[in-house]
Amino acid sequence: MKNYITLSDIDHVETIIREARSLKSKNASSKPGKGKTLGMLFFNNSLRTRLSTEKAAKLLGMEVMVMNADKDGWALEFEDGAVMNSDKAEHIKEAAAVLSQYCDIIAVRAFPGLKDKEKDESEHVLNSFKKYASVPIVNLESATGHPLQALTDAITIQEFNKAERPKVVLSWAPHPKALPQSVANSFTEMMQRLEVDFVITNPEGYDLAPHIRNGVKVEHDQEKALKDADFVYIKNWSSYEDYGQVLNVEKNWTVDQAKLKNTNNAKVMHCLPVRRNVVIADDILDSENSIVIHQANNRTFAAQAVLKRILECRKE
C-alpha cells in the first residue's frame, strides 16, 4: 500500500480486516516502524483519530509528531501561481516538501468547507499533500471520506456478526450543525465490499452522492428500513443535493429503543463524537445494543494495519 487516501487503496478488504484483528489479538512484537516518524497534521478537531493513530504508530515502533495545523502552523496557500500578498504565509509546495524530510508518513485531517461542492470533491488539501510530498499520505478524514473509520467499522461488524449475511442499515440522524458526508460516504463504499445486505435511510434531500451510492437502495421511510436490521449505523450528514445545507425535516429521525423494536435486536454503531438525545437517545447509548465504545477501540487496530502495510511497502 503506497498511500491510504481512499478505500480504493485497499485491494483485498478481507485480508486487511484479518490482519487488523490479528494485530488486536496479540501484542505486536515486530516493530516495522522503528526509526521511522509519523507526522500528523490536524486542520480540524479530533479525539479518537489523533490518539488511536498515535497509539497505533507507537505500537509499530514509530516516533510521532502531531501539529494542530490550523492553529499553530502558517496559513497554507494551495493555489498554483497564487500571489501571496494576503493572509496565506506558506505554500503547500514548501510545506509538504519540508515535512517529507522530517516524516516517513504524513497523515492529514482536513474537513470540507461545505460551500463549494467542486472544490470539496477535488480533495484539494489531501491531493496537494500527495502531489507535493515525497512520502506516503494517510487520510485522517477528508472532505469526502474517512477510510480509517470505515475500516474500523468493517472490523467491528465482523466481530459482532452472527448472521451469514447481516442486514446493515445506515440511518441519517438530526444534528444542529452542517457536518461532512465523509463518514457516511466511506461507510457506504465499505459496505459495498462486504457480504452484507445494505440499506441507507435518510429524509428526502439527504441522498448521498450518486457515485457513492452506486445503486445502493435508499429507503426514505426509516421504520421500513430498520425492520430486521442486525446493525444500525447512525450518522448525521449535511445535504449533498442542496450542498452543505441543513434542511427542514418534519419527522423525528433520532434513534431510540422504540425504533429498534422491529430490528433483530440490532447492534448500534456511531463513529463518535455523538450528541446524546439528538443523534442517538440515552436509552440506546447506555444499553447493550450500543457497541460504540468497542468500535472506537478498533480505530487503533485499523490504523495499525494500515500503517504497517505502508511501512512494509516502503521497505520493498
Ligand SMILES: NCCC[C@H](NC(=O)CCC(=O)O)C(=O)O
Ligand atoms: N470523525 C468523526 C466525526 C467528525 C465530524 N463530526 C463533527 O464535526 C461533530 C461536531 C459536533 O457535534 O459539533 C463529522 O461528522 O464528520
Ligand SMILES: NC(=O)OP(=O)(O)O
Ligand atoms: N471518529 C472519529 O474520527 O473521531 P474524532 O473526530 O474524535 O477523531
